[in-house]
Amino acid sequence: MADRKTDIDLTRLFSDDRAEFARLGKRTMDSLADYLTRLPDEVVDRVVPDDERAYLSNLDFPDQGMSADDIVTFMEQHIMPWPQPTGHQRSYGWVNSPPMPVSILADGVAQTMNAALDGYDFSGIFLMVSLGRWLMELTGIPDEEDSMALLFSGGSAANLNALTTARYWAAKTDGWNVRDEGLQGGRPAMIAYASDQVHSSVQRCMEQLGLGSDNLRKVPANDAFQMDVGALKDMIAADRAEGLRPFAVVASAGTTNTGAIDPMNAIAGVCEDSGLWFHVDGAYGGFGGLDPRYSEAYVGIERAHTVTIDPHKWLHVPLDCGALLTRHKSLHREAFSLTPDYLEQGEHDGAPWPYEYMFQLTYANRALKTWAALARMGKSGVRDLIIRCNALADLLDQLVSDAPDLERLSPTSLSVVNFRYVPEGQDLDPAQLDDLNERISGAVSDSGEAHIPTTRVAGKISLRACILHYDNNADDMRHLVALVRRLGSELSGT
Ligand SMILES: Cc1ncc(COP(=O)(O)O)c(C=O)c1O
Known part of the structure; x- marks a missing residue:
């Protein structure tokens, strides 16, 4: 038993961090709070750049552990800049909502x-x-x-x-x-x-x-x-x-x-x-x-x-x-x-x-x-959230119906609206319409202003909006319609 190393010092691994938890926590919380505050003004769909992908995929496993502060810095520099768009109120693609702040805590x-x-x-x-x-x-x-x-x-x-x-x-x-x-x-x-x-x-x-x-x-x-x-x-x-x-x-x-x-x-x-x-x-x-x-x-x-x-x-x-x-x-x-x-x-x-x-x-x-x-x-908050999201979907439905170059592809139900851009005065075949709407979806992401991926509805490529964000409002719906119409017009040359 004499050679068993029961006295290896592990303090450096966790004990220091526990003692410093409040400071480390405050530092991390400040970063997160800053992230949440700035989010509405950020690019909606932040794609991880190629050099970051390569960097994150090829990290060496350090022999000596990093300090907790270095780990927080790493997260600030390499993780937090590239969130999924769902946190942003102009992201309409996923069925996941943004996390509620008190639930994060x-x-x-x-x-x-x-x-x-x-x-x-x-x-x-x-x-x-x-x-x-x-x-x-x-x-x-x-x-x-x-x-x-x-x-x-x-x-x-x-x-x-x-x-x-x-x-x-x-x-x-x-x-x-x-x-x-x-x-x-x-x-x-x-x-x-x-x-x-x-x-x-x-x-x-x-x-x-x-x-x-x-x-x-x-x-x-x-x-x-x-x-x-x-x-x-x-x-x-x-x-x-x-x-x-x-x-x-x-x-x-x-x-x-x-x-x-x-x-x-x-x-x-x-x-x-x-x-x-x-x-x-x-x-x-x-x-x-x-x-x-x-x-x-x-x-x-x-x-x-x-x-x-x-x-x-x-x-x-x-x-x-x-x-x-x-x-x-x-x-x-x-x-x-x-x-x-x-x-x-x-x-x-x-x-x-x-x-x-x-x-x-x-x-x-x-x-x-x-x-x-x-x-x-509370009960009323959940009810209001559901009612408001559905009402915004109905508003979007109405805006789509009013636009001569947009076509609704499914009856609007709950908070999902499916539509596509159909350029006026052009006789595009189904494959061309699919291609155009795929490109519109990509252009929406590239614009940084919103995120609306596509799905297929009855075989047709559709821009599918699912309204789930607690901050979504009528301006967001008007903005989305205007953005899709502008990009659709540019891409189709109308
Ligand atoms: C209707 C429905 N059922 C099941 C699932 C699967 O849920 P999860 O992704 O949480 O496993 C989804 C996900 O979008 C869904 O929309």
């Missing part, structure tokens, strides 16, 4: 305490119970005895948890256990249904679950990009007649591409009549029912078995945070729980330990930053 507290949200007697576990209730209230999900909210990395992970539980439940209903037996027993294929507008994560869930993307039926959508419920019923009946095992329907409460809301009440009825799991993907639009203009469209969400919502989308929670609201927590526990000897199985004072209801074991305390955002906004 709350996340710092969560990280400093370093307490995982998987289990144990820790404040986050109890806070999670209230947060779950709040999220259910906002989404219109009944807070029942078997209800629970789980936090994940995002909507994809929440969808996967929901469909894993649905798969377990379908097998259990049929008298077998998919956890024990797996999918290799030659049983009839399980089939899920979603509209052809559903988010790609649902297909990836089917792949991950070993069910296969061929067994995700893409139900045709109508002209408003909503699921055709008659077609859904026909497809279920046809699969049953083939001896297959329909098990779940995924409805979208706000598709990513067009904001379309599937007819949830009718789909709930189909699921109840056919004995299928009803999952709603509301990652983007789960809170849309708070806007009286859309509340009718959200009737039926309360009948879902599970609902995905993404607090890092419309709720301004810093990345990452997705959530699943379930009305069947006991089934999730059956589908996931496995407690190793070194862990205590627990549920204290009615606060479930999340790791028993999901695949992940240790995971960060996402509850605190999410709670902080909701506590800061």
Whole structure:
């Protein structure tokens, strides 16, 4: 034992930084505050320059660690100048909102305490119970005895948890256990249904679950990009007649591409009549029912078995945070729980330990930053945010309709507007229009004034605006339309 180096001095690694935490923290906070203050006047889409890409990709691993001050300097010089555009109010591309300042701070507290949200007697576990209730209230999900909210990395992970539980439940209903037996027993294929507008994560869930993307039926959508419920019923009946095992329907409460809301009440009825799991993907639009203009469209969400919502989308929670609201927590526990000897199985004072209801074991305390955002906004703040974003989308829709050289490509739903530039007096074919609008999107980024990427809507390249920023206002909508028209005119030579 004599040669074991128990006395290596590690003070230089962390202890000094802990002693200096307040100074280092103030320095970092000052930089961040400066960044947030200057953001509105900055170029919106700041592309990392080539030399920075090369520099960041080829760093040598230092033998002697850098000082904490050097690390802060590095972040100031090489990281902070190149944010994703989502923080800027004239960035309309992503479904992610800018992080709310107090949530950034709350996340710092969560990280400093370093307490995982998987289990144990820790404040986050109890806070999670209230947060779950709040999220259910906002989404219109009944807070029942078997209800629970789980936090994940995002909507994809929440969808996967929901469909894993649905798969377990379908097998259990049929008298077998998919956890024990797996999918290799030659049983009839399980089939899920979603509209052809559903988010790609649902297909990836089917792949991950070993069910296969061929067994995700893409139900045709109508002209408003909503699921055709008659077609859904026909497809279920046809699969049953083939001896297959329909098990779940995924409805979208706000598709990513067009904001379309599937007819949830009718789909709930189909699921109840056919004995299928009803999952709603509301990652983007789960809170849309708070806007009286859309509340009718959200009737039926309360009948879902599970609902995905993404607090890092419309709720301004810093990345990452997705959530699943379930009305069947006991089934999730059956589908996931496995407690190793070194862990205590627990549920204290009615606060479930999340790791028993999901695949992940240790995971960060996402509850605190999410709670902080909701506590800061209050119910009325969230409602006002949703109503205002949707109203701005309606204004943008109107401005597009009024412009002779702009064409709307989908009915405006929630806060998503799809449109394209169509030069007057020119007879461009579809490929030329696609190309022109791709170039307009690039020119918008290059102008530094805004950011609006493209998508495809019914096969056509579309400029897609998703209005999510708490600072967005009517001037932003007018500015966007004027910018697209000016650049469209320049690029098409009209
Ligand atoms: C409707 C919908 N579902 C699921 C997802 C996936 O969510 P995440 O990216 O948080 O995993 C998204 C992401 O944009 C989405 O818009």
